[in-house]
Amino acid sequence: xxxxxxxxxxxxxxxxxxxxxxxxxxxxxxxxxxxxxxxxxxxxxxxxxxxxxxxxxxxxxxxxxxxxxxxxxxxxxxxxxxxxxxxxxxxxxxxxxxxxxxxxxxxxxxxxxxxxxxxxxxxxxxxxxxxxxxxxxxxxxxxxxxxxxxxxxxxxxxxxxxxxxxxxxxxxxxxxxxxxxxxxxxxxxxxxxxxxxxxxxxxxxxxxxxxxxxxxxxxxxxxxxxxxxxxxxxxxxxxxxxxxxxxxxxxxxxxxxxxxxxxxxxxxxxxxxxxxxxxxxxxxxxxxxxxxxxxxxxxxxxxxxxxxxxxxxxxxxxxxxxxxxxxxxxxxxxxxxxxxxxxxxxxxxxxxxxxxxxxxxxxxxxxxxxxxxxxxxxxxxxxxxxxxxxxxxxxxxxxxxxxxxxxxxxxxxxxxxxxxxxxxxxxxxxxxxxxxxxxxxxxxxxxxxxxxxxxxxxxxxxxxxxxxxxxxxxxxxxxxxxxxxxxxxxxxxxxxxxxxxxxxxxxxxxxxxxxxxxxxxxxxxxxxxxxxxxxxxxxxxxxxxxxxxxxxxxxxxxxxxxxxxxxxxxxxxxxxxxxxxxxxxxxxxxxxxxxxxxxxxxxxxxxxxxxxxx
DNA sequence: ATGCATCGCGCG
DNA sequence: AAAGCGCGCGATGCAT
Numbered sequence: 087x088x089x090x091x092x093x094x095x096x097x098x099x100x101x102x103x104x105x106x107x108x109x110x111x112x113x114x115x116x117x118x119x120x121x122x123x124x125x126x127x128x129x130x131x132x133x134x135x136x137x138x139x140x141x142x143x144x145x146x147x148x149x150x151x152x153x154x155x156x157x158x159x160x161x162x163x164x165x166x167x168x169x170x171x172x173x174x175x176x177x178x179x180x181x182x183x184x185x186x187x188x189x190x191x192x193x194x195x196x197x198x199x200x201x202x203x204x205x206x207x208x209x210x211x212x213x214x215x216x217x218x219x220x221x222x223x224x225x226x227x228x229x230x231x232x233x234x235x236x237x238x239x240x241x242x243x244x245x246x247x248x249x250x251x252x253x254x255x256x257x258x259x260x261x262x263x264x265x266x267x268x269x270x271x272x273x274x275x276x277x278x279x280x281x282x283x284x285x286x287x288x289x290x291x292x293x294x295x296x297x298x299x300x301x302x303x304x305x306x307x308x309x310x311x312x313x314x315x316x317x318x319x320x321x322x323x324x325x326x327x328x329x330x331x332x333x334x335x336x337x338x339x340x341x342x343x344x345x346x347x348x349x350x351x352x353x354x355x356x357x358x359x360x361x362x363x364x365x366x367x368x369x370x371x372x373x374x375x376x377x378x379x380x381x382x383x384x385x386x387x388x389x390x391x392x393x394x395x396x397x398x399x400x401x402x403x404x405x406x407x408x409x410x411x412x413x414x415x416x417x418x419x420x421x422x423x424x425x426x427x428x429x430x431x432x433x434x435x436x437x438x439x440x441x442x443x444x445x446x447x448x449x450x451x452x453x454x455x456x457x458x459x460x461x462x463x464x465x466x467x468x469x470x471x472x473x474x475x476x477x478x479x480x481x482x483x484x485x486x487x488x489x490x491x492x493x494x495x496x497x498x499x500x501x502x503x504x505x506x507x508x509x510x511x512x513x514x515x516x517x518x519x520x521x522x523x524x525x526x527x528x529x530x531x532x533x534x535x536x537x538x539x540x541x542x543x544x545x546x547x548x549x550x551x552x553x554x555x556x557x558x559x560x561x562x563x564x565x566x567x568x569x570x571x572x573x574x575x576x577x578x579x580x581x582x583x584x585x586x587x588x589x590x591x592x593x594x595x596x597x598x599x600x601x602x603x604x605x606x607x608x609x610x611x612x613x614x615x616x617x618x619x620x621x622x623x624x625x626x627x628x629x630x631x632x633x634x635x636x637x638x639x640x641x642x643x644x645x646x647x648x649x650x651x652x653x654x655x656x657x658x659x660x661x662x663x664x665x666x667x668x669x670x671x672x673x674x675x676x677x678x679x680x681x682x683x684x685x686x687x688x689x690x691x692x693x694x695x696x697x698x699x700x
Numbered sequence: 701a702t703g704c705a706t707c708g709c710g711c712g
Numbered sequence: 713a714a715a716g717c718g719c720g721c722g723a724t725g726c727a728t
Contacts, residue, residue: 312707331706331707333705333706333707334705334706338707339707341707341708342707342708342709343708343709344708344709370708370709371708371709371710372709373709373710374710377710403712406711411710411711412711413710413711413712414709414711415711416710416711417710417711442712616712650711650712651711651712652712653712
């Protein structure tokens with residue numbers, strides 16, 4: 087098997103370019119045109135190919151990528167063209183841009199230019215021909231040759247970059263990258279266009295009805311802007327509620343729908359106030375409408391390619407992309423329902439249960455909590471029983487919700503104020519200051535090993551700041567050296583520029599974008615736990631993918647079709663759905679080799695569409 | 701016009 | 713001393 091490094095040059099103009107539209111829109115556009123491409127086999131010299139569409143297509147097919155590995159800088163682009171325009175599906179896809187993502191804070195960006203300069207691999211050529219607005223026919227042979235030289239240089243740099251980045255990645259992570267790219271290059275899920283069109287009508291009508299009720303009071307644009315909305319409230323004799331901003335520490339309006347004073351205004355004696363507040367809440371999120379419009383536009387073009395940044399978060403979690411974040415679709419909504427399996431197939435989704443709560447208990451060595459998870463105890467009810475002093479069961483939703491919020495948040499040093507606030511905003515349950523403090527203290531004393539884990543992380547951080555190397559963790563010992571916390575799969579949670587900051591009166595580090603970021607015990611533990619949970623779920627997801635791919639070729643429907651943090655989604659022929667579900671449950675019930683005593687569990691559902699799998 | 705910071709809101 | 717965390721997108725307001 088060879089490694090083929092490749093780069094394509096394609097037509098673009100002022101309006102038709104990747105800076106004006108998504109990759110999917112650009113590649114599926116009728117204006118799309120391949121101008122030429124360079125490729126290099128293993129350590130060989132780059133070759134530039136240009137000519138008629140037929141000639142280039144034949145040359146691409148002659149590379150037999152089905153048997154080889156493709157490398158590109160931003161393979162999302164090159165591999166999608168390969169798949170959507172030429173029906174070529176490489177055996178394995180490597181993307182140097184994705185490989186660079188975990189070390190972005192070191193390389194200061196992940197463009198080919200930035201990476202080549204950082205690693206001193208050479209210089210990315212400046213564009214040698216004016217290509218803007220020119221189709222292939224418009225170039226002179228001499229211009230095309232110069233274009234080829236530029237493209238050859240990019241290919242050589244990309245291959246050198248791959249060899250450099252190898253030592254920062256692992257085979258397992260490369261599999262994850264390939265799997266994520268294929269969510270996009272070989273899309274399987276289908277959008278239900280009629281359903282989306284009807285939904286758009288409903289959403290627009292609902293919004294118009296809300297606005298019609300209050301237009302006389304607020305005018306055309308008094309709802310979205312905070313200062314304007316404040317003026318509207320004042321006009322109605324209401325003092326606009328305020329709060330302290332979490333990001334700036336300054337006073338700001340408390341106009342979010344989770345802000346308690348806003349909720350109270352929904353029951354204001356003046357009907358006009360009620361209507362205005364309800365309208366603001368109903369209009370503030372534009373997600374439903376904009377996403378529906380984007381889905382419809384995409385449905386016209388084809389199936390749903392899923393764009394996820396592999397390693398988008400500081401902790402390695404994936405993040406959304408392409409104006410189409412598929413990790414935050416409203417639960418129980420039409421958008422999820424509109425994502426369907428192809429005809430004759432079913433969607434199967436499998437969720438890892440309370441993975442972070444389990445990992446923090448395991449990392450801390452909190453044996454009683456681990457034992458409860460092992461025995462499949464309903465841990466939310468169980469902790470709520472301790473809080474209330476009587477037996478809480480699943481039917482006691484309020485008490486259980488308090489237990490759930492405690493189990494999911496208090497392991498990361500959440501305080502009593504935030505706890506009470508969160509419970510109230512999510513469920514309406516009011517907890518007194520004394521009770522909130524009691525719950526927090528109960529958690530910290532009952533699960534004292536978790537509090538001790540925070541202390542251990544705090545100590546470790548101070549040792550590292552003083553120039554040393556430290557370790558923390560009971561379930562597994564994690565080494566914290568200068569660059570960050572080393573994880574059992576070879577990856578690192580990085581804290582560049584870790585130091586004490588007098589102005590912030592706190593320890594800080596510089597995030598990916600160079601911004602100062604506070605860091606403290608509970609947050610370190612949360613970061614590390616999130617990173618470990620991600621490693622576990624991604625490992626399980628890859629294992630599911632590998633088992634499915636055995637049944638067909640790489641471009642087949644037998645593969646992972648979506649991943650959302652603690653969830654893996656596949657499609658399977660209706661007849662095989664139960665079997666595939668069993669395989670997924672079995673796979674996601676197994677802990678990784680480095681945590682054999684970690685009790686993991688999962689839940690799976692089968693449906694005709696993604697919405698039915700919840 | 702364009703970039704940047706902030707807020708709100710959707711998810712895990 | 714104590715502090716739940718991690719994202720992306722759209723809208724707004726302000727600076728350039």
